[in-house]
Amino acid sequence: MSAPDQKDVLHRYLRQGREVLLWKLEGLGEYDVRRPVTPTGTNLLGLVKHLAIIDSGYFGEVFGRPFDETAGWFEAHPEPDADMWATAEESREEIVGLYERAAAHSDTTIDELDLDAPGRVPHWPDERAEVTLGHVLVHVATETHRHAGHADICRELVDGAVGLRPDHLNLGGNGAARLLGHRARLDREARRAAGMV
Numbered sequence: 713m714s715a716p717d718q719k720d721v722l723h724r725y726l727r728q729g730r731e732v733l734l735w736k737l738e739g740l741g742e743y744d745v746r747r748p749v750t751p752t753g754t755n756l757l758g759l760v761k762h763l764a765i766i767d768s769g770y771f772g773e774v775f776g777r778p779f780d781e782t783a784g785w786f787e788a789h790p791e792p793d794a795d796m797w798a799t800a801e802e803s804r805e806e807i808v809g810l811y812e813r814a815a816a817h818s819d820t821t822i823d824e825l826d827l828d829a830p831g832r833v834p835h836w837p838d839e840r841a842e843v844t845l846g847h848v849l850v851h852v853a854t855e856t857h858r859h860a861g862h863a864d865i866c867r868e869l870v871d872g873a874v875g876l877r878p879d880h881l882n883l884g885g886n887g888a889a890r891l892l893g894h895r896a897r898l899d900r901e902a903r904r905a906a907g908m909v
Contacts, residue, residue, distance in 0.1 A: 719827050722849040723819075729856035730767075730815055733760060734808065736863040740870065746798055749869045756866050757807055758797040759859045764811035765795050770852050771818035774831040774843065779817040781810060822849065 736756055737745050745757045765786075768779035789795065798807055827846035834841065843851075868874050903909045 718846070719822070719849070722846070722853055723822050726822075726849065726853040726856055727815075727819075729853060729860045730763075730811070732860040733763065733856065733863050734811070736860075736867045736873075737804070737808070739873075740867075742804065744870045745804060747870075748797075749866045753793070753797065754862055754866055755797060756863055756870075757804060758795075759863050759866070760811050761798055761802075761807050762795045763856060763859055764807065764814040766855060767811070767818050767852055768814035770833070770848050771821040774833050774848060775821055775825065775829065775845070776831075777817075777821050779814055782814060818852075821845075 737760070740756070746755055748755050765782050768782045769785070771777070772779040773783060785795070798804075822845065825845045827844060827849070829845040831843050831845065831848060832841050833843055833848075836843075864874060900909070
Protein backbone atom coordinates (compact mmCIF):
# COMPACT_ATOMS: atom_id res chain seq x y z
CA MET A 713 0.00 0.00 0.00
CA SER A 714 1.43 3.39 -0.94
CA ALA A 715 1.90 6.14 1.66
CA PRO A 716 -1.00 8.24 0.27
CA ASP A 717 -3.25 5.18 0.48
CA GLN A 718 -2.11 4.50 4.05
CA LYS A 719 -2.85 8.09 4.98
CA ASP A 720 -6.32 7.88 3.43
CA VAL A 721 -7.10 4.67 5.35
CA LEU A 722 -5.91 6.09 8.67
CA HIS A 723 -7.76 9.34 8.07
CA ARG A 724 -10.95 7.46 7.20
CA TYR A 725 -10.80 5.55 10.48
CA LEU A 726 -10.27 8.78 12.42
CA ARG A 727 -13.26 10.42 10.72
CA GLN A 728 -15.39 7.33 11.37
CA GLY A 729 -14.56 7.47 15.09
CA ARG A 730 -15.51 11.14 15.21
CA GLU A 731 -18.86 10.43 13.55
CA VAL A 732 -19.65 7.57 15.93
CA LEU A 733 -18.86 9.75 18.94
CA LEU A 734 -21.14 12.59 17.81
CA TRP A 735 -23.94 10.17 16.91
CA LYS A 736 -24.03 9.04 20.55
CA LEU A 737 -25.40 12.48 21.53
CA GLU A 738 -28.32 12.41 19.12
CA GLY A 739 -31.80 12.35 20.61
CA LEU A 740 -30.68 12.95 24.21
CA GLY A 741 -31.57 15.85 26.47
CA GLU A 742 -29.12 18.12 28.28
CA TYR A 743 -29.05 16.08 31.46
CA ASP A 744 -28.40 12.79 29.71
CA VAL A 745 -25.49 14.07 27.59
CA ARG A 746 -23.82 15.55 30.70
CA ARG A 747 -24.59 13.23 33.59
CA PRO A 748 -21.88 10.92 34.86
CA VAL A 749 -22.80 7.32 34.12
CA THR A 750 -19.71 5.57 35.51
CA PRO A 751 -18.11 5.78 38.95
CA THR A 752 -15.27 7.86 37.46
CA GLY A 753 -17.69 10.42 36.00
CA THR A 754 -17.49 9.47 32.32
CA ASN A 755 -20.16 11.32 30.36
CA LEU A 756 -21.00 11.79 26.70
CA LEU A 757 -20.46 15.53 26.26
CA GLY A 758 -17.24 15.37 28.27
CA LEU A 759 -15.86 12.79 25.85
CA VAL A 760 -16.56 15.15 22.95
CA LYS A 761 -14.90 18.07 24.76
CA HIS A 762 -11.88 15.94 25.62
CA LEU A 763 -11.43 14.78 22.03
CA ALA A 764 -11.77 18.31 20.66
CA ILE A 765 -8.77 19.30 22.76
CA ILE A 766 -6.82 16.11 22.06
CA ASP A 767 -7.47 16.08 18.29
CA SER A 768 -6.53 19.73 17.82
CA GLY A 769 -3.50 19.48 20.10
CA TYR A 770 -1.94 16.50 18.40
CA PHE A 771 -2.56 17.76 14.87
CA GLY A 772 -1.97 21.38 15.82
CA GLU A 773 0.71 22.16 18.37
CA VAL A 774 2.67 18.96 17.72
CA PHE A 775 3.27 20.08 14.11
CA GLY A 776 3.70 23.80 14.81
CA ARG A 777 0.17 24.55 13.59
CA PRO A 778 -1.68 25.53 16.79
CA PHE A 779 -5.45 25.73 16.78
CA ASP A 780 -6.18 29.05 18.50
CA GLU A 781 -9.29 27.87 20.35
CA THR A 782 -7.50 25.06 22.20
CA ALA A 783 -3.81 26.03 22.15
CA GLY A 784 -2.51 25.95 25.73
CA TRP A 785 -5.84 24.62 26.99
CA PHE A 786 -4.43 22.42 29.77
CA GLU A 787 -2.25 25.22 31.12
CA ALA A 788 -5.29 27.54 31.23
CA HIS A 789 -7.44 24.85 32.92
CA PRO A 790 -5.22 23.14 35.51
CA GLU A 791 -8.05 21.40 37.39
CA PRO A 792 -7.62 17.63 36.94
CA ASP A 793 -9.94 16.23 34.27
CA ALA A 794 -11.39 19.65 33.42
CA ASP A 795 -11.47 18.51 29.80
CA MET A 796 -13.70 15.53 30.62
CA TRP A 797 -16.93 17.33 31.51
CA ALA A 798 -18.96 20.36 30.50
CA THR A 799 -19.95 23.17 32.81
CA ALA A 800 -23.57 24.32 32.87
CA GLU A 801 -22.45 27.45 31.01
CA GLU A 802 -20.95 25.46 28.12
CA SER A 803 -23.69 24.57 25.68
CA ARG A 804 -23.82 21.31 23.76
CA GLU A 805 -23.74 23.33 20.53
CA GLU A 806 -20.62 25.15 21.71
CA ILE A 807 -18.75 21.92 22.50
CA VAL A 808 -19.89 20.06 19.38
CA GLY A 809 -18.98 23.13 17.31
CA LEU A 810 -15.55 23.23 18.93
CA TYR A 811 -15.04 19.56 18.07
CA GLU A 812 -16.10 20.11 14.47
CA ARG A 813 -13.80 23.13 14.07
CA ALA A 814 -10.93 21.28 15.76
CA ALA A 815 -11.47 18.31 13.43
CA ALA A 816 -11.48 20.59 10.39
CA HIS A 817 -8.19 22.15 11.56
CA SER A 818 -6.74 18.67 12.09
CA ASP A 819 -7.97 17.50 8.70
CA THR A 820 -6.12 20.39 7.06
CA THR A 821 -2.90 19.33 8.79
CA ILE A 822 -3.46 15.73 7.70
CA ASP A 823 -4.20 16.77 4.11
CA GLU A 824 -1.20 19.10 3.83
CA LEU A 825 1.53 17.00 5.47
CA ASP A 826 3.11 13.72 4.42
CA LEU A 827 2.94 10.70 6.72
CA ASP A 828 6.64 11.09 7.55
CA ALA A 829 6.34 14.80 8.41
CA PRO A 830 8.08 15.34 11.78
CA GLY A 831 6.45 16.65 14.93
CA ARG A 832 7.14 16.77 18.64
CA VAL A 833 4.77 15.86 21.48
CA PRO A 834 5.95 18.12 24.31
CA HIS A 835 4.23 16.20 27.12
CA TRP A 836 5.64 12.78 26.12
CA PRO A 837 8.97 11.48 27.51
CA ASP A 838 11.96 12.73 25.51
CA GLU A 839 12.76 9.28 24.15
CA ARG A 840 9.30 9.13 22.48
CA ALA A 841 8.55 12.81 21.88
CA GLU A 842 9.78 12.94 18.28
CA VAL A 843 6.94 11.65 16.09
CA THR A 844 5.65 11.64 12.53
CA LEU A 845 2.22 12.47 11.17
CA GLY A 846 1.68 8.75 10.61
CA HIS A 847 2.44 8.01 14.25
CA VAL A 848 0.05 10.73 15.43
CA LEU A 849 -2.69 9.59 13.03
CA VAL A 850 -2.54 6.10 14.53
CA HIS A 851 -2.45 7.50 18.07
CA VAL A 852 -5.40 9.87 17.65
CA ALA A 853 -7.53 7.43 15.63
CA THR A 854 -6.96 4.84 18.36
CA GLU A 855 -7.75 7.34 21.10
CA THR A 856 -10.89 8.46 19.27
CA HIS A 857 -12.17 4.92 18.84
CA ARG A 858 -11.33 4.11 22.46
CA HIS A 859 -13.48 7.01 23.60
CA ALA A 860 -16.19 6.17 21.06
CA GLY A 861 -16.35 2.80 22.80
CA HIS A 862 -16.72 4.59 26.12
CA ALA A 863 -19.51 6.65 24.57
CA ASP A 864 -21.20 3.48 23.34
CA ILE A 865 -21.27 2.10 26.88
CA CYS A 866 -22.43 5.45 28.30
CA ARG A 867 -25.25 5.66 25.78
CA GLU A 868 -26.34 2.10 26.50
CA LEU A 869 -26.44 2.92 30.22
CA VAL A 870 -28.45 6.10 29.57
CA ASP A 871 -31.19 4.72 27.32
CA GLY A 872 -30.22 1.32 25.97
CA ALA A 873 -29.22 2.58 22.49
CA VAL A 874 -26.25 0.70 21.05
CA GLY A 875 -24.36 0.30 17.80
CA LEU A 876 -21.76 1.70 15.47
CA ARG A 877 -24.10 3.83 13.33
CA PRO A 878 -27.86 4.18 12.97
CA ASP A 879 -27.74 2.27 9.67
CA HIS A 880 -25.28 -0.40 10.89
CA LEU A 881 -25.48 -1.51 14.49
CA ASN A 882 -22.56 -3.96 14.06
CA LEU A 883 -23.86 -6.22 16.82
CA GLY A 884 -24.14 -9.51 14.99
CA GLY A 885 -26.80 -11.69 16.61
CA ASN A 886 -26.72 -9.83 19.93
CA GLY A 887 -30.03 -8.05 19.25
CA ALA A 888 -31.92 -11.32 19.09
CA ALA A 889 -29.81 -12.83 21.88
CA ARG A 890 -30.72 -9.93 24.16
CA LEU A 891 -34.38 -10.63 23.60
CA LEU A 892 -33.79 -14.21 24.66
CA GLY A 893 -32.16 -13.33 27.96
CA HIS A 894 -28.57 -13.14 26.77
CA ARG A 895 -27.45 -11.02 29.73
CA ALA A 896 -29.06 -13.40 32.22
CA ARG A 897 -27.35 -16.33 30.49
CA LEU A 898 -23.96 -14.62 30.74
CA ASP A 899 -24.53 -13.94 34.42
CA ARG A 900 -25.38 -17.62 35.02
CA GLU A 901 -22.21 -18.71 33.19
CA ALA A 902 -20.09 -16.26 35.20
CA ARG A 903 -21.55 -17.60 38.45
CA ARG A 904 -20.91 -21.19 37.33
CA ALA A 905 -17.30 -20.37 36.42
CA ALA A 906 -16.80 -18.77 39.85
CA GLY A 907 -18.33 -21.76 41.61
CA MET A 908 -21.24 -19.70 42.91
CA VAL A 909 -23.94 -22.15 41.75
